[in-house]
Amino acid sequence: MTVKTLHIIGCGKVGRTLARLWHEAGLFSINGIVNRTENSAAKAVSFIGAGRAIATISALPPADLVMIASGDDQIESLCSELAKTHSLDKTTVFHCSGALSSSILKSAKQSGALTASLHPVKSFADTADSVKTFAGTYCGMEGDKEALAILEQALHKCGAKTFAISPQQKILYHAANVLICNDLTALMEIGFQCYERAGIPREFAVEITKPMVAETIHNIQTKGTACALTGSVARGDMQTFESHLQALKDWDSTYAGIYEQLGKIAMDLAQQQKRMAA
Structure with missing residues (x-):
């Protein structure tokens, strides 16, 4: 052949x-x-x-x-x-x-x-x-x-x-890939900058977050996004959320805006989580 x-x-x-x-x-x-x-x-x-x-x-x-x-x-x-x-x-x-x-x-x-x-x-x-x-x-x-x-x-x-x-839907399909891959990378860059501003060296920040990142991805893939959500928003601790937001506004308004918008999506997931547990 x-x-x-x-x-x-x-x-x-x-x-x-x-x-x-x-x-x-x-x-x-x-x-x-x-x-x-x-x-x-x-x-x-x-x-x-x-x-x-x-x-x-x-x-x-x-x-x-x-x-x-x-x-x-x-x-x-x-x-x-x-x-x-x-x-x-x-x-x-x-x-x-x-x-x-x-x-x-x-x-x-x-x-x-x-x-x-x-x-x-x-x-x-x-x-x-x-x-x-x-x-x-x-x-x-x-x-x-x-x-x-x-x-x-x-x-x-x-x-x-x-x-x-x-x-006909390729552009939306590709946007999904970018959000999950490229934008996840950008979001983690913001996180690492936050660690640095809090006095934790980037190299150490990368190391200490490895288990958390791996566990989060595993939970999303095995349990779905709603059940994988943890932290202050999942607990309904909005005072902590507002404190985070204010700290970010005092430092970088762009990052604060990203945190606020993602927080709204996390709140929706938290509500889904509660309905599933009821």
Whole structure:
């Protein structure tokens, strides 16, 4: 059986992770890699262990699949350039954006390509670690049936799990990912700054909160958000909540506003918790 060839346009952390996994599993033959600079593309080739750096999209030879793993604001223009310079009949063109649907690839579709989007629900902070921990990752998928069949098989063979996303609701789906991952990181940064202002060094704050953070995530995943809620709001101790809020206002009004808005959501959860316990 002939291994399908794959080009990558915009080979950053996600692109490198997927390409290396697929290369090591012998699922796709990694071919051309186009990045902003040839040096960046060469580094991607080195990490993946396959492929070759190509200077421009127009210089890419024909391939069975093309993955556009660039930033969201570049996907449409990169796809248009690909469609202008290549015959894409029966080629599978897909992107890895969580916010955009495959309709952004309309120029490729108009040129005869099958199109899809593939979004791993995963944090790609370190590419080498992402390769090691990718098995078990859920990937949201939407697009042409034939394209999805190829991509789902490749993902499943790397240990990933796939699920369907509504193209019309992708932006809200992606906002959910950002709230749970990126904004959780930002919220913890606020917390660490609070610790520092209270005289506790950041390094120690990170250490002492590890068990609490792990327990909180575990409780959310096993009991649900309402039952996982603890602390002053869950106990109905609004005097402590107001004291927290005032202390934050005296220091940083933006952080106080975030605390107040999150507190309102926590109050709703506390009410749910009480109803469940009744």
